[in-house]
Amino acid sequence: MSRLNRRDALRALLCEREKVIVVTGLGSPAYDLASCGNEPLDFPLWGAMGGAAMVGLGLALAQPEYKVLVLTGDGEMLMGLGSLATIAAQRPSNLRIVVMDNERFGETGQQHTHTAASTDLAAVAAGCGFQHIRTIRLASELEPLRVDLHALDDLLFAVVKVSPEELPRVLPPRDGAYLTHRLRAALLGAELALEA
């Protein structure tokens, strides 16, 4: 069975995105998001490996009116597995975590990750207490997930099994202060964004 193309999958999930904040883990998910455009509600990380889901939790708690999508890879998620326990205990209803799982460390030479060997991230999320979990292997399963990203009033975790093929890099801005100010201005307004 052929694996999903990660960028086709993301484009499908971000269709009619509207007020969804997207935080990405470093590497391929950040390039995938950049391949879809460059929006004020985008917050691509270029480092802080293992921290994407927790950045999403902070945003979700601070901005309950917005949906927050954490888009990350299997390698980044594996480095922050404990954060799944922390997040499930908080259960913010507006947070969604989607792992684009290619079973590889894509930035460092395509070495296999633990999901290639034995780890099922969806089962880890279930063990941490997530109530809404999806594992997506087919293109036809993306639209129901997209609907859930907007409509579900509860914490959601999804693994999208994607092809390990290497795609051309599309780089998002990498000035952290700029990305921070851009998102804060979009959420808080230009004046408040300059305050503490």
Next chain:
Amino acid sequence: MRITDESLAAHPQQHVQQWAEGVYELFKAHHVDLISFVPDGGHKHLIAYCQSDPALRTVTLTTEEEGIALAAGAFLGGKRSALLMQSSGVGNCINMLSLPRVCNMPFLALVTMRGEWGEFNPWQVPMGQSTPVILEASGVIVYRADSVEEVCPTVEAAIMLAFQSRRSVVVLLSQKLIGAKNFTRGDK
């Protein structure tokens, strides 16, 4: 040898509660209302104050660096956060400290010290010794409180510096202040 010398605990319990309440009131006054922690005995009363207030959100972490990423997300959304932890967790934080640094975000942590004043457990000593050096090498501004009287003014200055100047600031709460953990009395 029994390590039960009361003098190791420099300050009696009511003083511990006194600074804890003062810090809690500073959090309230400065709108620091998302409090994350990996628990430490020295933070026990402060954690209890924060958890008893429905206006504060408390987040129990599995490891300290989660609190840095959480604070970054909170700041992006317009909320102030603080991390409570002990010095043995500082090593877990080094790479994640790059997040507030490169993004020009505030970060505030109160770190109770282990491995210094009267320490019983040798496994705590290396990280206790390394804590201020590692933090400073990671770009963090380090304050320290050695007495009950110093805690609130130091924490307030740290809050102002962190949030108004958008810097990473840590207040070390010395083991002299907290009291050495006593393993022979069953204290937590």
